[in-house]
Amino acid sequence: MPKIIFKHGTSTTEVEALNGETLLEAANRNGVKIFGGCGGAGVCGTCHVVIDPAYTSKLKPASDSEADVLDVLPNAAPLSRLACQVVISDELDGVTVAVP
Numbered sequence: 001m002p003k004i005i006f007k008h009g010t011s012t013t014e015v016e017a018l019n020g021e022t023l024l025e026a027a028n029r030n031g032v033k034i035f036g037g038c039g040g041a042g043v044c045g046t047c048h049v050v051i052d053p054a055y056t057s058k059l060k061p062a063s064d065s066e067a068d069v070l071d072v073l074p075n076a077a078p079l080s081r082l083a084c085q086v087v088i089s090d091e092l093d094g095v096t097v098a099v100p
């Protein structure tokens with residue numbers, strides 16, 4: 001099972017994720033609070049996270065609709081993603097995900 005390290009403020013939480021679940025699902029299933037206002041539909045932007053740059057090449061690029069949501073977030077960064085749209089696979093083992 002891939003390990004995902006969620007970084008929130010100055011603390012980190014390492015969780016065991018399941019292949020096929022999203023970052024949002026892995027976080028919430030393991031007690032890491034990431035608010036998902038639209039229930040994972042990818043339209044609200046409340047699940048915004050920033051991905052470790054070493055792993056961005058291992059992710060599928062953001063869809064046009066995800067990119068549209070990220071474009072209007074005031075604190076979005078080049079490595080921003082929506083946690084509800086990133087599906088976990090073994091390739092993400094060890095990734096750090098910052099929760100703004």
Ligand code: FES
Pocket residue numbers: 024035036037038039040041042043044045046047048082083084085
């Ligand atoms: S939960 Fe709304 S965009 Fe991810």
